[in-house]
Every structure is written in structure tokens, then in C-alpha cells.
Amino acid sequence: MTEKEDKLNITVKSNNKDLYSFMKLVPTRKKRIEKASNEPITSDPINHLARRLHPERQYMIISEIKEETKTTKTFKLIPDPDSETKELAYFRAGQYLSLKVVVNDVLITRPYSIASSPTDALNGFYEITIRKESHGFLTGYIWENWKVRTKVESSGPEGFFYYEPIRDANTIVAIGGGSGVTPFRSMAKAIINGNLDAKLVLLYGSSDQHDIIYYDEFKELESQHPDKIKVVFVLSCEEVTLQGCEKGFISSEIINKYADVKDNTFFICGPQVMYDFIDKELQKLNIQNKRIRKEAYGEIKDIVKYPGFPQDKADKTFKIKVKIGNISKEIPAIATESVLVALERANLAPPSKCRSGECGFCRSLLISGNVYVSPKCDGRRAADKKFNFFHPCSSYPISNLEIDIPRDI
């Protein structure tokens, strides 16, 4: 810096006082430290509330099992009295729990929507409803092993599939397919309990009437609160005997019949075929982007059908060199299964929650090789893409890979 001709000469109080104040800075600070309390700080209310809202783990036991249909059961979960879990985290209707289960000596996770109301969580329980899949790795295990008092471990409530009053219209048009109806049971109950200030029109698709979950409950909610809850059952089977339901799939005609397409918010949860169908139907109705909320897509089971998947790789098995913590291991991986599944099969206990590319909990580094990521499930940050970070749950190996994954916390 060059000296200025007319250099500023500041005086705040007086020349002497100003210099004296400067000289006193360090002694003042020393004195203040010396005079301060020597008591440790033991409370941190903000972190305390953060952990109550977002516990890393919840340890529960099954207190009741209810058979809803031939293939679905509702499990009531309460805090495990032998664990550190003393209360269940409050949540927003529509959120899910990521269950952590050891199946045949392999640790896996699965997301399940909470089907009970947020108020129920305050009263000490969650309910989740699970449909037994014909070749389900986990559900077969659950049907055989889960009894009253079985211990169940989960994440805190997760996900963004909830009503947001500042963003959403006052009427929720819920489009649910099969066991995808579970978050809407929670929303319906939240509305009745006064946790959620909205109206609900539920368009609920099932293959036939015996597959409808919560039929009686929904009927009762509707009759008791006709101003707030409307439920339309849509059955796709050939012969329909149930009174007052719609036949076929949830088409644009049916949506248009029950919804105000200009002024409602659409919440969609169901199997992947339903998402693909509904996408087209909603397009016909010209609904704004902001009015359509979809639950996470789920792990893609038929990845070969997705545009851009290299068909010549479909039947290949690749090797993945995995670095986790300070060890390396080489594991096999099938092109049509996500990298996450390969990691779980190898019992590396990788972190995961949504299994849909959305939550980022499994985020890992791709050191070399190529993966296919479906555009439907690409929740990576722009910089993640730039620096080769990927989500194993929504990435499929199409070459040998070398990856670095974090340990679960």
C-alpha cells in the first residue's frame, strides 16, 4: 500500500483513550475468561430435539399382528423395553421407516410407509402393513418368523412424501395402488386427528375386492367424515361384484370424475407399473408439475426395460472391487441387480434407506467402471456426478467396478 497524501487519522474517543482501549483488549479478554464459570455445559436442547425428530435408529418389538387380507398383515410396533428407544419419533403422514433385517444371515434394509397416524406415534406405536410378495426375499422371511415380541429395528421417519400446506392445494387426490395405499391410511387418520388440515379423495386401485386393504376402516372413516374423506375403490379384475366401485385402472377419466384437476394436489404411491401408467394419464389432464407428488419409485426390478440400459450386458456378471473402511474385497455383481444388492449379498452391511436413489444415504465413490442409472431414480447432486459419486441402490453394474463405500454409521 502506498501512503496517501492526506492520510486519514481516526480518533474515536481521544487519541489516548483509543490506544489505551487497544492495550486493554488482551487483559480484558483474559479477565473475562478468568471470571467465567468453570462448570461444564451438559445440555444441548437443540440437538436433543433434533435426535427426537430424527433418531438414527429405533428399536422396537411387535405388539400385535393383524391379518388384513390373505397376503397382507399389519404389524404394530412399540418401543423395545430392553433398548435405548423410549419413545417413537413423531413423523409426517406419508413418511416411511427403513427396516433393518437379517434374512438368512444377510443384513438388508427395506422401506415401508408408516400406516398409522402421527398421533399414534405420540401414543407409543407405529403400524406398518406388508404384502407378501410371491418371490419376496424379505416378505417370505417375515411371514415365517415375525411373531408378537419379535424385535424390529428401523431408521427414524424418512422421506418427503407428505402434505405441505404452503405448497399443496387444500384437497389431496391420493392415487394408491395395492400396498401403496398404506401412506394414505396415515394421511386419512392424520386428517381426522387434526394433524393435517386438508381433504382427501382416495382413488385406490386393487386387482380384486379381496385384495383391498383397510376396506372396512376406509368405509368407516368416510361415513364418519364425509366432508373430509372420500374413498373410491377401483378394481381391475374381470368380474366386479363390489357395490359402488370403479372398474378398470385409475385412468384420466376416473381421475377427472373425482378430482378438480386445476385445483387439487395429486399424491401417488404404488407399484412401478402404476407410476408409469398414471404418468401418462396425468399428462392427458395437463396438471402442473407442482401439483404432482410421487412416493420414491422403489428399487427397479426389471431394469432391462428402461431406456438406455445396454441390452448386451443384461445377462452378465461383473466383479466389484469394494473398498470399505480400511479393507478391500472383490465381490460378484449381476448387471440386472443394483450395486446395493450385490453389496448386501456379500454381507458388507452398506448403508441404505430409500432404495430409490432419492435419500443419498448409500452414496459412494465410483473409482472406475460404469454403472447404468435410471433417470427415474437419479437423485445425485450435480457435483456428485462431476466427481463420480453414485447411489448404489439405483445403479446397475455394466462393467467391472472399483468402488469406495462408507461404513454404516
Added chain:
Amino acid sequence: MRTITILYHEKKKISVLFMEIEESYDVIVIGAGNGGLAATARLVLSGVKVLLIEQHNLPGGFASSFVRGRFEFETSLHELEGYGPADNPGSIRRFFEKRLNIDAEFLEVPEAYRVITKDIDAKLPFGREAFINEVEKQVPGSRESVTNFFALADDINAAFRYIGKSQGRPDQKELLKNHSNFLKTAAYSVEEVENALNIPKKAQDIINAYWAYLGIPMNRMNFTLYAAMTSSYIDRGAYIPKLRSTEFTLALDKRIRELGGVILYNTRVEKILVENGKVIGVETSNGDKIKTNQVISNASQTLVYNKLIYPKSEVPEIAYKEVNSRIHGLSAFVVYLGLDKSAEELGIKDYSYFIMGDMDTETLYNQWNSLGVPKGQATVCLNIANPDSSPPDTSIVYITTLFKPGAWKDVKPEDYVRVKNDIAKGLIIDFEKALGISVMDHIEEFEVATPQTFARYSRTYNGIIYGYEPESWDSLVPRLMMMNDHYYIEGLEFAGGFGRRAHGYSSAINDGELAALFVLSKLQVKIGVGVNK
């Protein structure tokens, strides 16, 4: 390596390869926030064997981003100070580009800010002359005093350069001779010095807009710090990373790994092991026991002394006193809006807005003690500086205000959403009113971060995003002059927003670099590593 029972309730052990790390490192850095990343990068550059441990699964701390729908939001950064243009680089650009050569692109923010109060609506440009001209236009007759404000800032910056060169041991005579303006203002608040400079009240209100970035009222904020920050912004401009903060934090992550550093994510340091007053290692949430004689903590002194040092008997009384003597800073509240119209269609023309009921900063600050809608916000429209930051015909706006964490301490889980949404709504309405526009009907994605959210991801004490408040007695000058007094435990160094340079991204990064240099000079003696020039 060993197998462990991962699920507490499963009787059988499952054969998971779950390794505990039992190596030793020259240095372990706790936390990959701005300070921890900078310290680690600087150390590995000199060939030091460093382990960086971060509890989250990505680096950055508050310097981060997140995806909702088709939007990716910047978590906390409004604009980076100290980066500067290529032909006038600031300390951050010099560190990132020259020394580390990281792969991150930065974009220039077009204007300084627009400040809107009940009686001011001024748009301030970058560049000292243009800035002074605009203040003069808004407040005729202010030119000389505002020019003096910057002249004083120059003197302060020159003094800091001298103190830096002297490694915290400046010669008193030299200071008296060449840096008297610095000495004479170092103990005063912004308000006291701006009054002494005869800056008209309205002009003070205009040039004090950046106060929100430090979050302490002008009658308590140390002038030295404020003048240094403001002059840096105005002279060098402000920059943002093109792909949000995650771009530069991942670029640092990459460079650290290239230089041989090891980073463990999803791993929480639970104990800093101390024996006879010396650091001997750390223990983590994954059961790792890792040896080291040197820790650099990006976690605050508050957390380290009250929570991490093990055993507790190793914490000297003076450490508790030091923490308790200081005033813990603020946490933040941010409303993130993904809008389904472009900024142009919505009528948003500027990047950075400071919207304050008025500029009575003490009253504004006191509002942050309770859960109302604070009449002060700093709001950014990302697309103005970074047009491609969201899809075509959309835009990103985020509204930030601050809170004393205590205001949130009694919120019940079941009331939490309502409380945060009421505040968010009020802030959006205030933004709409100030600009005379409407955004409420265009919200496609909506997210709110509260002090609890910042606590959830960072675990800072009470979710604080700023460090200790820089009142004059605890501002840069006394912190720097006393920095050698604070080594209560051998092998324990601190870096980041709670550090010597106070808070803010660039201060935390600079402090991380400084912490690394101190550790390097110690290690040079001990293990003979070379410091690359």
C-alpha cells in the same frame, strides 16, 4: 478386522466384514467442514499422513447442497468473500487455485446487494468507487465519510498482513508507527467508529447490510472485522461455486485423496483420548481406536471440552472457563423454494436482498430470541448469478434469517412443523411485499431448515452455524494476539468457524489453513516433514 453383531437384538453373529481401524496417523482432523477440509488439504500437500473423519456421508458441513424433485438447493452459502477475480485473487482463490489447484468452477455475483427497509431501497454495486457513488446518490453528502470508511479498512487490512507476517507477535513500535488507525479502532464497535467517521445514519444503514453475515448487532460487532469483510466484498466482489458448495468441497475431497489423505465418512469421533495432558488418539462410533499425537478439531471448543475429551479429568478448568466466557453465536432458519417460473417471469431482478424492517440491528437481533417471524431476512435468487442452477423456466430462491437457538428449545416434536411453517410463510410474505411480487403460487419444492436441522446434520452445539460472537474483546485482534495461550492440551488444535478469524466460509477456510501451518511447524521439528512453498 473382526465380525461383530450389527443388530443388537439378533442373538447370532452375522459374518459382516466390519473392520475397526487401528492405524496411527500424524494428524487426525475431526470434521470435514470448511475448516477441516482446508486444514487437511494443506497438510497432505506437505506430505503429512492425515486422516479426516466426518460423521456425515459427504464433506462440507454447512457447505453443502441437497436435491428435492428437479431442484438442487445450496444449503447455506450466499456468496463467498475472499475469492476475487483472476487478476485480483483473494486468499481463497489463491489457496484453491494456486496452492491446491482444485477442480471447481466459480461464478461472479453481479451486484453487491439490494437493501430494502421501511425507508431505504438501494441497490449497491461491487467496486469501491461505484459503491461510494451509489451511497452518495442515496445519501447526498456521505461521500467523504464513506470514503474514509474504506480508507480505514485499507489500514486495517495492511495491519492484518503485518500481524500475519509476524506470526502473532507484532512489534508494538511498528504497530504504533505504521498502523495507528488500526490500533485506535481495534477495540471499538462498528457503531462507535462509524459515528466517529461522521457517516450519516442512513448511509450507515446502507453500508451495514452485511451485518447479517456475522449476526451480531452493530453496537457490539467489532469494527475491525466488519470493515475487513465489507471492504473485501466490495473491492473483490463475491463468487459462488457453479454446482453449489458441494462442488468445491468434493473438489477438495478429491485433491486430499490424490495427495494421499484418507477420509472416513459416516464415522463420528466420540472421544479424543488424552493422557497426561497430551493427545494420544481418538475413538469413533464404529469402534475405531486410532493413534495420533495431533488432532485438529473442526468441532468447536465447546464440543471438544464438554463432550469429546476423554477422560474428563483431562479437561483443565481454564478450558471450561474459556468456553463459558464466550458468547455463542446464532443458528439459522432457511426457507428453500423451487419455483415453477423463471426469475424474470416472477419479477426477481437481483441476486442478493437484505430485507430488514429497519436497520436497528439491536432490535432485530433481539427478535431472534423468540419464535415470531423476524423482520430481517437475507434472500438470494440463485439463477441471477447462476442461470443454469435450475431447469429452464424455473428458479431457486432461498430466504435466510437467524435465531438464538434458545428460542427453539421448548418446541415439541408434534408442534415443530407448524412452528417452522408459520415462520416460513411470514418470511415469504415479507419477501413478496418488499419486492411487490408473488411467489406463493409458484412453489413446486419447499423445504425448511431450522436450528434442529443444522444440529441434525452437523451436530454443532445447539445447531449453531456461526461461531463465538466477535465483540471487540473477543474479535480477531485479541484472538490472534492470544492464540498461543489456548493450548491447554498438547496436540490439540482447532480450525473453522469457531476459530481465530470468526465465522463465515472464507474465515473458516483461512483458519483451517492457518491451523495446518501451525501443526506443520510443530511436525517439522518432530518428524521432519517439508513445507512446500
